[in-house]
Amino acid sequence: MDRAAPYTLSVLAPSQNGAEESRTQIQAHLREFVLAFQLDNAFIYRDQLRQNVLVKQYYCDIDIAHLITYNEELAHKLTTEPAEIIPLFEAALKQCTQRIVYPSQKDKDIVLPPHQLLLHSSASHISIRDLNATNISHLVRIPGIVIGASTISSKATTVHVKCKTCDHTENIFVEGGFSGLTLPRTCGRKRQPGEAPSEQCPFNPYVVVHEKCQFADQQVLKLQEAPDQVPVGELPRHILISVDRYLANRVVPGSRCTVMGVFSIYQANKSGKSSTTAIRNPYLRAAGITADVDHNARGAAIFSEEEEQEFLEMSRRPDLYEALARSIAPSIYGNQDIKKAITCLLFGGSKKILPDGMRLRGDINVLLLGDPGTAKSQLLKFAEKVSPIAIYTSGKGSSAAGLTASVQRDATTREFYLEGGAMVLADGGVVCIDEFDKMRDEDRVAIHEAMEQQTISIAKAGITTILNARTSVLAAANPIFGRYDDLKSPGENIDFQTTILSRFDMIFIVRDDHERSRDERIARHVMGIHMGGRGLEEQIEVEIPVEKMMRYISYCKRRCAPRLSPEAAERLSSHFVSIRKQVHRAEIEANARSSIPITVRQLEAIVRITESLAKLTLSPVATETHVNEAIRLFLASTMDAVTQGEGQGNKDLMEEVGKVEDELKRRLPIGWSTSLATLRREFIDGRGYSEAALSRALMVLQRRETIQIRSGGSQIYRKGV
Secondary structure, X not given: OOOOOOOOOXXXXXXXXXXXXXXXXXXXXXXXHHHHOOEOOEOHHHHHHHHHHHOOXXXXXXXXXXXXXHOHHHHHHHHHOXXXXXXXXXXXXXXXXHHHHOOOOOOOOOOOOOOEEEEEOOOOOOOHHHOOXXXXXXXXXXXXXXXXXXXXXXXXXXXXXXXXXXXXXEEEEOOOOOOOOOOOOOOOOOOOOOOOHHHOOOOOOEEEOHHHOEEEEEEEEEEEOOHHHOOOOOOOOEEEEEEEHHHOOOOOOOOEEEEEEEEEEEOOOOOOOHHHOOOOEEEEEEEEEEEOOOOOOOOOOOOOHHHHHHHXXXXXXXXXXXXXXXXXXXXXXXXXXXXXXXXXXXXXXXXXXOOOOOEEOOOOOEEEEEOOOOOHHHHHHHHHHHOOOEEEEEOOOOOHHHHOEEEEEOOOOOOEEEEEOHHHHOOOOEEEEEOHHHOOHHHHHOOHHHHHOOEEEEEEOOEEEEEEOOOEEEEEEOOOOOOOOOOOOHHHHOOXXXXXXXXXXXXXXXXXXXXXXXXXXXXXXXXXXXXHOOOOOHHHOOOOOHHHHHHHHHHHHHHOOOEEOHHHHHHHHHHHHXXXXXXXXXXXXXXXOOOXXXXXXXXXXXXXXXXXXXXXXXXXXXXXXXXXXXXXXXXXXXXXXXXXXXXXXXXXXXXXXXXXXXXXXHHOOOOOEEEHHHHHHHHHHHOOOOHHHHHHHHXXXXXXXXXXXXXXXXXXXXXXX
């Protein structure tokens, strides 16, 4: 009544156009909601609209939960008939802006652009796999990972058309979505009295005047199910998402997000397929996008106060490090150091950006190399389960493009676009690569850059770009001969180049030693698991559950980035020098370069391990105790692998074996053969070599295919060099 506008009231019986009346009522309710809704004595949507409009951003982000508490029926209408309600809501927002920001000016004096309604909600989401025909035209909320984004195109919202004959102009409003637009067949000019029909404009008279049309930004995203939500044996599904205006350019490929929108359909314009006239393709008209900023799909980012209190108490436990290590794959017996290394890998060190823009990674990479049957794959599977973001892949089934990124061509626009591989999708998490030794060399080279620089550079099909791949790598591999051979140096057992080995912070050689007491304990443990699901270490089964551990890891990663104390740094640097000296001495003695290099990267590795040990107790400074444990872990893993070949058995025996090999080669020319008894008589009785040295030398030569043992082991035949 207080507005300077005519006030009308229907005093007659309800009119026939009840639908129209209800539309105006709904719009009034929505307007009332925006103006009147308050939370903690603050009109949140009034304030939001005012702030946005003053910076020329005409949109309002509304939480559906607030609408439910205000008017449940209206919220139900919005979710079941969004195509009807959203335009009304946007018109109501425009009226609210008029009333809030420009209250003194009349409606006709100011022209406001159309407003956009953005929605978000904490309601349960539905996966892409579960979308079906019943969801069409309803409001749905879908989580996923963006794997492709088109370039921004301009979609006409109002088309200005002009008649070719009589210059009559008209504005045609375009509905949203992928639906096309058909121009009127006849001219809309009113006929003058006495005008002959022959003087009228012909059919299809209109042409579009592009300069006077109004456009809005539009972008098409491709949303795929997150890898951890895909059932076993299924391909991940994806859906196209049409975003426009203020939602365009919100997310980039590789980001995890939850999209809210109207599940709609469009007809793909494939010419010559008249048989599928009734088939429509689904897509999503986005009404709101919430990005998971902290890259956290499973361990959600919001921590309640009680949970934070529980984590702080947990971090003060004196035995937390041991407890976490014991909680890693509790059904696997022993391997304590490997479990501790995986604990460090899950927490990670602190990444640093130097003043000149150089980045130093904080992620820890671990390689498990060893005999079959030592539960390497099970440890990898557990790490994938407990890490907030993780992707598990196997060596033979992974190509360079699948791990890094591939360039695809869009079927409709024929444009190239990038699709991220496993290391891009696991950004901020862990990539577990099993059967690492079975990968082709050219595929393995593709992850060199991702492991050290944490980026993936692409230069394909005219696309030159750099993608983030801030991931830890946990790899498992077998030695060359399937089992670790004690007679050979680590270099002969490990079939990897030095370039990739230096990028691993810890390298564990997992041995399957034959030792009676250990075998009995393992057998009892395995039997206990198979009989009742409990092994020898049953008391730790419930110590820290997987879900709690996952949440604690994501909490520590977000809240803590430790730095080294000066004493710890001093101890580290002096220790690194002594390690280098030790390796150098060993290389001189063996007269060969070490196959596992000890470089400055290994010093940085110990720094990262130290930081991760400090991080898991939420300590801001890494002290000497952390350094001591980090050095112990490094010595037990990489340094142990370096010295593995030297101390195997007796050093004198290895020298003796070498001499016997040389003598055997001189004694037997290629193509000659002799009996084992003759060799025994000559070498053991005649020259005083031991039985063990001769049998080992024969075994080594046989593996190298220098000799061949025939006639049930009695004849020795010299086959090659």
